[in-house]
Amino acid sequence: MERIPILKMGDCLLVTIQVEMHDRIAMALQDDLTDKISKLGVRGVLIDISALEIVDSFIGRMLANIASMARVLDANVVVTGMQPAVAITLVELGLSLAGVRTALNVERGMALLRAMNPSLVEDLDDVDELDDVER
């Protein structure tokens, strides 16, 4: 099945969602991320959704779930790059994404993660695609 790649960058995981999110891909991402957080002991996760044209209640709930699960596993999650039209729609739909930290773009998201945990991302060159390395 199609999966969203998860990159490791220092003490962080980096996910950019570039594919159309149908529900099974969203569920797989949730499982893969919690698995990697626990296995690798990372302290931060950045999820970039700038390519997502909509966030409906299912995708919103998935983002909130990932944030809660990560918190239990002692990691912080930041969601970055939400398009303005998506943000407006999300609020009207009645989803507040409670408990999900957001930032305008990847750069600010990284700064936020670093501020939350100063030991993060010391070696920016250390980027591995986990799917290639581990599987």
Added chain:
Amino acid sequence: MSSVDLIEIRVSEDVVRVRHRTRELAVQAGMSLIDQTKLVTAASELARNTLEYGGGGTARFERPVSGLKKGVRITFEDSGPGIADVAQAMQDGFTSGSGMGLGLPGAKRLVNEFDIQSKPGQGTRVTITRWK
């Protein structure tokens, strides 16, 4: 005057197909990006309901015209278990047995017209329209 087309909703990829078709028609009707996004999001919610709660069904697309106004109308139909208390399901915060809301009030806020017909054992039909 309006042309009609239909998408069958059987698997989660079909929900994505409904989103794409909705986007196409919203663009053709000349809607702004925000209006497109609202309509596509509402369609996504209702297509998922058709799949998850209705056990699959159809989405029928129309392009209604009223005077100078162009719009997009989508009708979601399933022959699933139906909704016992529609008024209750239309309230914010109502959740189904699995603990997930049906998202009906949210979807209603994203469109201009919203109609729901449902009876236990006879399935559910939801029609939404958004005008440019």
